[in-house]
Amino acid sequence: xxxxxxxxxxxxxxxxxxxxxxxxxxxxxxxxxxxxxxxxxxxxxxxxxxxxxxxxxxxxxxxxxxxxxxxxxxxxxxxxxxxxxxxxxxxxxxxxxxxxxxxxxxxxxxxxxxxxxxxxxxxxxxxxxxxxxxxxxxxxxxxxxxxxxxxxxxxxxxxxxxxxxxxxxxxxxxxxxxxxxxxxxxxxxxxxxxxxxxxxxxxxxxxxxxxxxxxxxxxxxxxxxxxxxxxxxxxxxxxxxxxxxxxxxxxxxxxxxxxxxxxxxxxxxxxxxxxxxxxxxxxxxxxxxxxxxxxxxxxxxxxxxxxxxxxxxxxxxxxxxxxxxxxxxxxxxxxxxxxxxxxxxxxxxxxxxxxxxxxxxxxxxxxxxxxxxxxxxxxxxxxxxxxxxxxxxxxxxxxx
Amino acid sequence: xxxxxxxxxxxxxxxxxxxxxxxxxxxxxxxxxxxxxxxxxxxxxxxxxxxxxxxxxxxxxxxxxxxxxxxxxxxxxxxxxx
Numbered sequence: 117x118x119x120x121x122x123x124x125x126x127x128x129x130x131x132x133x134x135x136x137x138x139x140x141x142x143x144x145x146x147x148x149x150x151x152x153x154x155x156x157x158x159x160x161x162x163x164x165x166x167x168x169x170x171x172x173x174x175x176x177x178x179x180x181x182x183x184x185x186x187x188x189x190x191x192x193x194x195x196x197x198x199x200x201x202x203x204x205x206x207x208x209x210x211x212x213x214x215x216x217x218x219x220x221x222x223x224x225x226x227x228x229x230x231x232x233x234x235x236x237x238x239x240x241x242x243x244x245x246x247x248x249x250x251x252x253x254x255x256x257x258x259x260x261x262x263x264x265x266x267x268x269x270x271x272x273x274x275x276x277x278x279x280x281x282x283x284x285x286x287x288x289x290x291x292x293x294x295x296x297x298x299x300x301x302x303x304x305x306x307x308x309x310x311x312x313x314x315x316x317x318x319x320x321x322x323x324x325x326x327x328x329x330x331x332x333x334x335x336x337x338x339x340x341x342x343x344x345x346x347x348x349x350x351x352x353x354x355x356x357x358x359x360x361x362x363x364x365x366x367x368x369x370x371x372x373x374x375x376x377x378x379x380x381x382x383x384x385x386x387x388x389x390x391x392x393x394x395x396x397x398x399x400x401x402x403x404x405x406x407x408x409x410x411x412x413x414x415x416x417x418x419x420x421x422x423x424x425x426x427x428x429x430x431x432x433x434x435x436x437x438x439x440x441x442x443x444x445x446x447x448x449x450x451x452x453x454x455x456x457x458x459x460x461x462x463x464x465x466x467x468x469x470x471x472x473x474x475x476x477x478x479x480x481x482x483x484x485x486x487x488x489x490x491x492x493x494x495x496x497x498x499x500x501x502x503x504x505x506x507x508x509x510x511x512x513x514x515x516x
Numbered sequence: 517x518x519x520x521x522x523x524x525x526x527x528x529x530x531x532x533x534x535x536x537x538x539x540x541x542x543x544x545x546x547x548x549x550x551x552x553x554x555x556x557x558x559x560x561x562x563x564x565x566x567x568x569x570x571x572x573x574x575x576x577x578x579x580x581x582x583x584x585x586x587x588x589x590x591x592x593x594x595x596x597x598x
Contacts, residue, residue, distance in 0.1 A: 169538025169554065232568075236561035 121282045121357045122346050123513075125192025125339035126452045127184040131155035131332050131439040134165075135187060139449070140456035143438045144464045144485045153317025154299055155332025155440030174241065174250060175215030176297035180335035180445075181247035182254065185291060189255065192339040192351065197256060198289060199341075199349045206287040207252040207261035208278045209337070210270030210294040212444030212503070214244030214263075217300050247295045247335075259287045265444075267503030268403075269362075270294050271336060272447025272511055276360035278340050279511075288342045294448035295335035304331060310370065314406060319441075320468035321404035321434035322411045322480045329405040332440030336449035355455050355515040358496070359390025365506030371409055372502060376417025379500065379508045383421035386498060386510035394422045397430055398490040399463055399497035401454040404434025405441055414500065415476045431488065433481040437467035447501030451511050458495040458515035461488045521571055521597065527590050533566050534586070546587040567593055 128136040131149025149155050162171045165183040198205040218241040225233050245263035252261040264273040271294020278292035307313045314328035363382045367373040419427040435453045462485050469482040495515040502508050534544050539553035564575040573596040583589050
């Protein structure tokens with residue numbers, strides 16, 4: 117028996133504000149959450165969402181995950197807890213770096229005041245699996261829980277793993293997504309040193325003048341459930357995770373393989389996994405980082421996977437144009453943005469896109485949202501996420 | 517410093533720490549148990565660090581064993597201060 121995976125709730129904290137719908141509405145309206153070259157989740161005030169103890173016991177990346185989880189569970193109608201056996205409820209949350217703010221501050225304590233002054237909370241706060249552990253503990257999710265670590269593909273990998281846990285019968289519900297809070301002195305300096313960050317501070321994916329990504333922070337959490345169980349409890353179905361695939365470039369530590377071979381393969385495999393064809397794809401939510409290399413290789417990948425002709429017909433836009441690059445949270449936040457765009461049959465825009473680049477000739481939905489229409493009435497899209505290390509993840513989503 | 521510190525001062529500092537740890541202010545009293553205030557072993561390590569910073573008293577893991585209430589913790593600090 118095939119088990120189908122439905123999405124029943126979403127939550128997000130992003131540079132565009134607190135709330136998944138806030139993200140969707142503001143991005144669709146062409147608003148940007150980037151200020152002074154950073155996409156900070158500045159509307160997020162931890163104490164408004166978390167108890168004193170939760171704030172103290174969590175690095176910012178876990179705080180963001182907790183807040184996004186609360187919204188997602190409310191959205192899913194989980195007011196009374198797991199709607200089923202907690203032993204079969206899982207939690208998979210990805211991050212690129214984990215609690216780097218804790219790591220950096222505690223290292224300063226070590227240098228300035230010595231080993232005896234290090235906080236006993238250092239390790240539990242900075243560990244990359246902290247978000248999944250804390251969320252599982254808070255919401256009594258007693259099945260598998262772990263973090264995924266694949267740089268900027270981590271959030272998408274988490275959702276892929278979550279989908280598999282349900283499809284293979286290992287879990288009936290999974291709280292999943294990604295979280296990142298790495299706008300710290302060390303992380304920003306290190307990204308800048310490798311010329312990955314935009315000097316102009318402008319995120320303009322696919323534009324000829326793009327000069328790197330803008331760092332962002334935030335979290336995106338989805339509630340996935342096995343369809344029959346979800347319907348039996350009368351859950352509102354937002355949509356489906358239809359397909360997932362992941363490949364590796366096996367090419368370079370940071371640079372994408374220029375032809376987009378690995379990314380194209382991931383798109384093809386995700387569609388195959390979903391039992392869909394290129395004609396079914398109504399919208400592509402691109403990884404679209406605004407780096408010279410990614411946007412070119414990703415354009416190549418989309419053309420290879422969908423075919424030149426089909427690729428030029430499908431709207432392709434980048435959430436990063438509005439919120440920057442949320443690293444390990446990006447894949448999850450963008451999956452949510454994709455789902456809500458598909459639900460409203462709208463292609464949100466690639467902001468700041470003005471000057472076409474040679475060879476980058478897809479329909480990038482410049483600056484203004486546009487209605488989406490599919491050939492067969494179904495609202496199906498793909499969300500791409502690629503990470504340093506050569507990790508490629510593609511999710512195929514369908515909105516109800 | 518250690519010679520002039522009073523029991524009241526230590527208790528008041530412990531109360532303040534507990535509040536920072538997330539204990540509800542109306543739950544905090546000399547006889548309140550740490551467990552009831554949701555104060556766990558990680559918090560107690562932090563508390564030991566605060567006490568050391570403020571009063572120069574070193575509390576080791578074994579010292580803290582069996583310490584269940586604020587009063588017992590303050591007693592321990594007082595005894596260490598000698």
